Amino acid sequence: MKLVLAIVQDEDVRRLMDGLTEGGFSFTRIASTGGFLRSGNTTLIIGVEDDKLDDVISIIEKKCKTRDRIITSPTPMGGATDIFLPQAVEVTIGGATVFVLDVEKFFRI
Amino acid sequence: MKLVLAIVQDEDVRRLMDGLTEGGFSFTRIASTGGFLRSGNTTLIIGVEDDKLDDVISIIEKKCKTRDRIITSPTPMGGATDIFLPQAVEVTIGGATVFVLDVEKFFRI
């Protein structure tokens, strides 16, 4: 068994959860926050049999989209002043960040 | 050391946490949501020495109960209509879903 940790954008979560349920996969949802943008995203825990791992990954690929987001990141004016001009910076957020871990034991109690 | 991820029903969490604390085990609690029922449950992270894993599993078995829950799942009326009749479906929710992972390194800083 493998444990898939998938960090996805909130915009894609409902579509992804429906896709996983239709595919017969069980999973658990956890609210999380991105380290860089400091805005909300979602971490899914998906325990899956080894031979079905590729199916889960292809559902994630189908349902999660890459998006560009403009963030204003304060940039120092330079010189001695303390004034910060907001500079628009474009950041591309990937569809999903996915870690696959090996499960040593699995119990349904 | 092993890392136990235990997904349990909210009704059992207080009893389980008390049982783990009485047994001298440390753990961390995370609020989560079930993928199928889309209702709240709890994910516990329990780091435990290899030789104490069985003790943790038996505490989880003792404190977490299986429950039946009736959910109304909308069923299409069939034919061309868009009307959905709520149909009562009984779902059995297990006491706990438990993943055991191997810990490569552990630090108390």
Place this chain on the structure above:
Amino acid sequence: MKLVLAIVQDEDVRRLMDGLTEGGFSFTRIASTGGFLRSGNTTLIIGVEDDKLDDVISIIEKKCKTRDRIITSPTPMGGATDIFLPQAVEVTIGGATVFVLDVEKFFRI
């Protein structure tokens, strides 16, 4: 690739997140609760290349402080009475509790 799960005190999270971002590390933040004190703390998920693991651990060591906290834990008066006198107990909370797991596969979708 390694997956670092770091459970840290809320007081240190902002400083730690800034340190990780300055170091060029990506991570995800999850709100959590301590099993013993039952008060809020933070779990960070940090996926990091094998050769950079030590850098991440030393940032955690630099930014997270051990703290003492006085908790009042009810102590039975002894004897037949049900009266509980709050007794002040000093608990030392470590800077961080860190688990390092091996990542079998990593995808950026």
